[in-house]
Amino acid sequence: MSICEKIFYFIPERKFMYRRLYISGVVAYVCMLVLSILFYKERTIFLDAAFNVFNIIKDQGFCIQHYRFGDVFSQLLPVIATRAGVPLSSILEAYSAGFIIYYFAAYVVCGTILKRYDLALVILLMNILFVSDTFFYIPTQLTEGVALLMVIYALMLDRQPGATRAVSWAIILLAAATVVFFHPLVVFVLAFTIAFFLVGKPSAGNRKMLYILAAVYVAGIAVKSIFFRNHYEGSSLSGMKNFVTQFPDYFTIYSNKRFLYSCVTKYYWIPVLFTGIVIFYARTKAFRKLVFFAAFFFGYLMLVNISYPTNVTSAFYMENLYIPLSIFLAFPFVFDLLPAMEKSKLVIPLFVWIVITGIGRMYLTHNVYSQRLALERRYLDEYDGRKIIAKATKGDTDTLMMLWGTPYEFLLLSVAERGVPASVIIDEDPPHREWANQFTKSLVVNWNVFPYAALPAKYFHFTDTTSAYTIEGAAAKLK
Numbered sequence: 317m318s319i320c321e322k323i324f325y326f327i328p329e330r331k332f333m334y335r336r337l338y339i340s341g342v343v344a345y346v347c348m349l350v351l352s353i354l355f356y357k358e359r360t361i362f363l364d365a366a367f368n369v370f371n372i373i374k375d376q377g378f379c380i381q382h383y384r385f386g387d388v389f390s391q392l393l394p395v396i397a398t399r400a401g402v403p404l405s406s407i408l409e410a411y412s413a414g415f416i417i418y419y420f421a422a423y424v425v426c427g428t429i430l431k432r433y434d435l436a437l438v439i440l441l442m443n444i445l446f447v448s449d450t451f452f453y454i455p456t457q458l459t460e461g462v463a464l465l466m467v468i469y470a471l472m473l474d475r476q477p478g479a480t481r482a483v484s485w486a487i488i489l490l491a492a493a494t495v496v497f498f499h500p501l502v503v504f505v506l507a508f509t510i511a512f513f514l515v516g517k518p519s520a521g522n523r524k525m526l527y528i529l530a531a532v533y534v535a536g537i538a539v540k541s542i543f544f545r546n547h548y549e550g551s552s553l554s555g556m557k558n559f560v561t562q563f564p565d566y567f568t569i570y571s572n573k574r575f576l577y578s579c580v581t582k583y584y585w586i587p588v589l590f591t592g593i594v595i596f597y598a599r600t601k602a603f604r605k606l607v608f609f610a611a612f613f614f615g616y617l618m619l620v621n622i623s624y625p626t627n628v629t630s631a632f633y634m635e636n637l638y639i640p641l642s643i644f645l646a647f648p649f650v651f652d653l654l655p656a657m658e659k660s661k662l663v664i665p666l667f668v669w670i671v672i673t674g675i676g677r678m679y680l681t682h683n684v685y686s687q688r689l690a691l692e693r694r695y696l697d698e699y700d701g702r703k704i705i706a707k708a709t710k711g712d713t714d715t716l717m718m719l720w721g722t723p724y725e726f727l728l729l730s731v732a733e734r735g736v737p738a739s740v741i742i743d744e745d746p747p748h749r750e751w752a753n754q755f756t757k758s759l760v761v762n763w764n765v766f767p768y769a770a771l772p773a774k775y776f777h778f779t780d781t782t783s784a785y786t787i788e789g790a791a792a793k794l795k
Contacts, residue, residue, distance in 0.1 A: 334433035341440040356412035358685035366724035386498040422463040432470040441646040444674035449632035461498025496536035571621035703739040723761040
């Protein structure tokens with residue numbers, strides 16, 4: 317076995333080191349699970365999560381949007397809870413905790429079951445390296461897809477294609493096909509990780525397995541593009557036009573400045589690990605890996621920042637898009653730097669400090685999302701018992717971040733805390749919804765109208781069937 321292969325495929329002593337680090341990850345996931353329950357309202361009464369919970373309860377089943385079938389994993393617990401008829405608060409808690417349980421399950425499968433502690437640590441770093449807002453913006457299919465991809469690697473690597481059992485092949489192929497239906501940006505993580513392994517000169521068996529995975533993914537993309545096309549993912553590519561409109565001012569755009577500021581305030585491990593990786597590759601004369609790593613890191617960073625160059629895109633959504641950067645850092649760190657630091661006494665303290673700062677950062681970020689709930693509670697106090705489409709103020713819009721989810725958020729918050737459903741929408745231009753004042757027996761949301769009779773009365777028991785919606789500013793506009 318060559319030196320490069322020993323870096324990729326553990327010798328017993330090195331495996332012991334990774335196992336010790338793996339144990340610290342177990343503690344980290346327990347802490348994240350506690351935080352997910354402690355702040356379950358902040359995590360679930362927020363935009364996509366609130367929308368998903370509403371539809372799960374309404375339909376008594378999974379809420380799959382844009383053919384992202386991987387959401388089945390994170391929605392399994394709330395679906396079970398809904399069908400069991402538990403209180404709404406318990407459904408929200410189940411949804412919040414379900415994401416951490418999913419990541420922890422992937423972590424345990426890679427580490428405890430398949431003994432690939434390296435890939436388990438990659439999952440942990442993805443969940444903790446610079447996560448702050450995305451701990452509260454939970455329906456991030458990109459992160460979920462990457463976690464499953466690491467499980468696939470744990471199943472595939474160190475196996476000979478001809479010696480792999482039919483059951484194992486079925487699991488691998490099904491999981492690989494599922495990854496295709498998580499998030500389109502997973503392709504960048506797949507390309508980086510496969511290339512990273514190939515640059516490390518893996519064994520012939522692993523090389524074949526990597527080629528098979530790439531072929532399955534490409535085939536899955538082809539099937540998806542033909543039979544599961546959707547407008548949402550197509551429109552998300554519209555930001556690519558900014559490579560033309562922003563030329564040549566790529567380095568002065570707002571998103572780059574915000575990213576650099578975040579590297580000082582909350583993404584501090586990004587420049588630390590990036591610098592360490594660059595120095596290590598330069599000192600060991602691994603220039604091929606250095607160029608490969610830097611090209612992927614800066615290429616993807618510029619792709620995201622140029623596609624979303626202004627402050628219109630919320631910080632939590634940008635952080636969601638940055639998730640692949642954690643993988644670009646985690647692979648060189650776990651597979652190359654840590655083995656080189658094996659005899660150093662700094663390995664465990666460094667890793668533990670990454671975990672501690674990650675948990676602390678998640679906890680401190682809750683203030684932003686707790687303020688959102690506090691504002692929505694004030695709205696519920698002000699409009700108690702009224703169906704209203706209220707005018708948004710600049711300050712309130714900044715606190716709420718996005719307004720499209722407010723009808724779902726107010727509905728869930730009011731039922732969970734007051735036992736009475738509220739019909740409140742915060743809108744920048746309420747008069748354009750004047751049509752809503754004709755509905756007395758229906759729930760109006762941004763893109764739909766739901767008759768009360770179509771909603772489960774156990775959770776959404778509306779009693780006001782005579783009052784219509786009040787639209788702030790509508791009368792003034794008519795004049």
